[in-house]
Amino acid sequence: xxxxxxxxxxxxxxxxxxxxxxxxxxxxxxxxxxxxxxxxxxxxxxxxxxxxxxxxxxxxxxxxxxxxxxxxxxxxxxxxxxxxxxxxxxxxxxxxxxxxxxxxxxxxxxxxxxxxxxxxxxxxxxxxxxxxxxxxxxxxxxxxxxxxxxxxxxxxxxxxxxxxxxxxxxxxxxxxxxxxxxxxxxxxxxxxxxxxxxxxxxxxxxxxxxxxxxxxxxxxxxxxxxxxxxxxxxxxxxxxxxxxxxxxxxxxxxxxxxxxxxxxxxxxxxx
Numbered sequence: 651x652x653x654x655x656x657x658x659x660x661x662x663x664x665x666x667x668x669x670x671x672x673x674x675x676x677x678x679x680x681x682x683x684x685x686x687x688x689x690x691x692x693x694x695x696x697x698x699x700x701x702x703x704x705x706x707x708x709x710x711x712x713x714x715x716x717x718x719x720x721x722x723x724x725x726x727x728x729x730x731x732x733x734x735x736x737x738x739x740x741x742x743x744x745x746x747x748x749x750x751x752x753x754x755x756x757x758x759x760x761x762x763x764x765x766x767x768x769x770x771x772x773x774x775x776x777x778x779x780x781x782x783x784x785x786x787x788x789x790x791x792x793x794x795x796x797x798x799x800x801x802x803x804x805x806x807x808x809x810x811x812x813x814x815x816x817x818x819x820x821x822x823x824x825x826x827x828x829x830x831x832x833x834x835x836x837x838x839x840x841x842x843x844x845x846x847x848x849x850x851x852x853x854x855x856x857x858x859x860x861x862x863x864x865x866x867x868x869x870x871x872x873x874x875x876x877x878x879x880x881x882x883x884x885x886x887x888x889x890x891x892x893x894x895x896x897x898x899x900x901x902x903x904x905x906x907x908x909x910x911x912x913x914x915x916x917x918x919x920x921x
Contacts, residue, residue: 654733654761659895660857661761663770666691666735674759676726678736680744681767689777691737691763691770695726696781699744702751703882708831709910711882713754713798720791723755727785733759737766741855743845747887749894750903753797762891765854772854799877799902801910805917807875808838814870815840816878816893818886819908826921830881831912835921837879841868845885848892861892872898879904879911 652668654675669675670693679686679694686696701722704712713719734752736745745762752760763769771777799807807813817824817840824842826834836842843864849855858864870876876893880886883905893901904911911917 654759657761659761659891660764661735662764663773663775666761666763666770667775672733674731674733676728676732676734678726678734678745678748679767680736680738680748682739685739685767687779689779691767692776692778692780693782694737694778697722697726697748699738699747699884702744702747703884707909708913709882709906711880711884711907711909712905713793716791716793719751719755719793720789723791724787724789725785727787728755728757728789728791730757731759732757733761735761735763737763737770739767741768741846741849742766742857742888742891743884744887746889746891747884747903750797750883750887750890753894754793755791756794762895765856769854769856797902799879799904801904801906801914801917804837804877804904804911807877808918810875812874813839814868814874814876816870816876816886816889817842818845818878818880818889820844823881823908826919829912831908833912833919835912835919837911838918838920840920841870843868843870843889845880845888848888857892857895862896865893865896872896875900875902877902877904879907881908883907 677694822828878886878889
């Protein structure tokens with residue numbers, strides 16, 4: 651039976667299909683309860699995307715409580731030998747955020763299904779309405795700070811020559827014309843590249859093949875520390891995923907995102 655060794659972070663539907671029966675696989679569906687119930691990739695376990703976030707204002711994108719993460723990963727049957735494959739139906743936002751969570755818990759055996767459920771369905775591959783049996787074993791997790799940029803850390807790094815801040819929001823949010831916090835605008839020095847612009851609509855929302863060139867033109871390069879954010883670190887789940895998939899060595903997600911930055915009284919803002 652094929653295993654997952656040697657595969658890149660981003661895999662194709664055919665590569666997953668050949669490994670659906672792998673003992674170590676934990677397949678995670680981050681679509682919606684309604685979508686999952688009408689048909690999902692066989693063996694996939696549904697995770698409500700809301701469970702990947704704290705969900706409390708003013709910064710709902712912050713990390714959930716440790717106990718809540720332990721409950722979630724216990725239900726998934728988490729274990730040190732597991733290989734996760736994650737997917738959604740929106741091009742990789744929620745799936746990318748889940749990969750960030752895996753980095754936070756120190757688990758680096760994972761893959762993203764490029765194009766997610768859309769690519770799977772477009773290739774005519776099988777779906778199921780069966781729900782895998784729940785897992786009862788309780789797991790204890792250790793949370794790691796490395797994948798996350800706090801507000802304080804990001805403020806301390808502003809202006810550094812080896813820093814690239816990737817703002818995944820829409821251009822009107824970036825400019826401050828659209829305000830969804832106490833203040834509008836962007837973090838000083840941030841570069842705006844809206845998350846869906848990194849997806850290829852002609853290829854079932856797979857990651858664009860020319861993303862290395864796109865990021866090079868933006869100055870988001872592998873020699874820099876990449877800190878990516880949006881409003882709640884959902885859209886920037888995709889941009890975090892892209893930077894990781896391209897092999898960038900220093901990538902952090904700013905989980906507080908603009909919900910925290912734009913509602914804080916003492917954060918610097920550009921418009």
